[in-house]
Amino acid sequence: MAFGRGGEVLVAFVVALCMSATKLEAQLHMGYYDKTCPQAEFVVMDEVKKAVAGNIGFAAALVRMHFHDCFVRGCDGSILIDSTPNNMAEKDAPPNNPSMVGFEIIDNAKKRLEAECKRTVSCADILAFAARDAVVLTGGFFYKVLAGRRDGKVSIANETLTNLPPPSFDLNQLTQSFAQKGLSQDEMIFLSGAHTIGRSHCSSFSNRLDNFNSTFSQDPSLDPAYAGQLKQECPNTSSGANQVVPMDPNSPNTFDTSYYSNILANRGLFTSDQTLMSTPATAAKVRQNAADWLGFQKKFGKAMRKMGKIGVLTGSEGEIRCNCRVVNGFY
CATH class of the missing domain: 1.10.520.10 (Peroxidase; domain 1)
Structure with a gap:
């Protein structure tokens, strides 16, 4: 079947309209299962x-x-x-x-x-x-x-x-890793707040306790008292790789802002946690989240939606x- 120019324009318009509708239908939205599976x-x-x-x-x-x-x-x-x-x-x-x-x-x-x-x-x-x-x-x-x-x-x-960004990443590496997924540095800091619950294997941070680098045996950004506590909980990092410790020892089972308070006290468990204090801008975000529970909760939820x-x-x-x-x- 052949079309004149007017027919070609009409077909192009209809195809474009259908493609646009398909794209709109394909978007994520709230209440997606309200009719098809309400439970x-x-x-x-x-x-x-x-x-x-x-x-x-x-x-x-x-x-x-x-x-x-x-x-x-x-x-x-x-x-x-x-x-x-x-x-x-x-x-x-x-x-x-x-x-x-x-x-x-x-x-x-x-x-x-x-x-x-x-x-x-x-x-x-x-x-x-x-x-x-x-x-x-x-x-x-x-x-x-x-x-x-x-x-x-x-x-x-x-x-x-x-x-997946490992716990050994510094601020620049973390920022780049999240940027590659379309997430800003601020959103990275909010999402890091999820470390306020859960536990970690000793092997994920043992490098901060012994043989940190050629200059320091222990990570100098880690609070000495906390490092001593971790060494007791992970007495032999080579054979104790399966031992676990809480990421937020103050309230390991509560989704609060204690994670940020820990970082302010140089008690971030991972390098990727403590590195959030590396610049004035990121340190300011840490202080803000530590002091504003309500604000953090809202921003965390928003960041999770974007990540999703x-x-x-x-x-x-x-x-x-x-x-x-x-x-x-x-x-």
């Missing part, structure tokens, strides 16, 4: 609540899991995929294994949601909801989560090494996994 967020909260009641440590694990998911391939649930004989997945890479726990919480929520709303709620969205719920259940503010993510089909262990949009798959991209551990083609 989605309630089910996830229920599973997180049960898990945290049994082990408060799961709260920090879920927040960390969401962060590690979003920084590798975007927030597509790829961290939830199991390894296969032919591929080592993200969850088994050194930054995640063996410290990453809580996958069964996502599994339990997914199983219930598949029974209620088959192939409707993505694993990536379940993880985003669960991270928010973990914050709330440890005393943090409720923030609305944008939804509509689709699940990825690829998970590669080596990609974690080039995308990194590299998302929407519309017809990706898939809705039936089992969060397995790509549908292998299920």
